[in-house]
Amino acid sequence: MPATFPSSSTLAASDAVQDYRRRGWTVAETANGVCLxxxxxIAAVELTGPLAAEVRRFLRANNLSGPVIEIPGAERRExxxxxxxxxATLAIEALHSAGAIVHTDGASIPLPPTRLSTGSANWAISPTEARWTPPVVAISAAVRAAAAARHHLTDVAC
Structure with missing residues (x-):
């Protein structure tokens, strides 16, 4: 019987799972890949469209960026x-009001390398690149700042 060797993608996924677990994250391996x-x-805040881009700019400008997963599709999704x-109940309520989805309490989040029906989830900022994992209140503040900037631009344009 010929010897079989794991593929490089299998090894990469296995290494990623071990890295995630070393961080203290609970991960599950599924047919589509690895899920947090x-x-x-740990929780997750999902943002879409222009709000996602504005929040990312705010976090980067204020050195608050943490791990960010990009989900491919027609609209930007992070x-x-x-x-x-x-x-952070009030921060989570504010995020919901702004249109964000907050994943907590056992929600499953695809982690790279993960194969989705629309493509592969990718790290926009990997956990090894991020200096920290920010508190949800930092993301809430970024959403609030993005909304205020959008409101200010509307006022100036009128």
């Missing part, structure tokens, strides 16, 4: 990994 299971330690959701 949100818990009391998932920011965050901490501190258990004690």
């Amino acid at each position: 299971i949100t818990d009391e330690q 998932i920011h990994l965050v901490v501190g959701a258990a004690k």
Whole structure:
């Protein structure tokens, strides 16, 4: 019987799973790839469209960026990994009001390398590139700042 060797993509996925677990993340391996299971330690904030771009610019300008997953598709879609959701009820309510989706309490988030029906999820900012995992209140502040900037531009244009 000939020897079989794992493919390079299988090895990369295995290395990624080990790295995620070393970070203390709960991950599940599925047929589509690896998923983060949100818990009391880590959650995720999903943003779409222009709001996602504005929030990313705000976080970068203020050196607050953390791990960000890009989900391919017709509209920009990003998932920011965050901490501190258990004690941030008002921030989460504000995010919901702004149109964000906050994934907590066992939600499953695709982690790169993950194959989705529309393409592959990719790290926009990988956990190794990020200096930290920001608290959910930092993302909420970025959303608030983006909304205020958009409102200010509307006022100036009129």
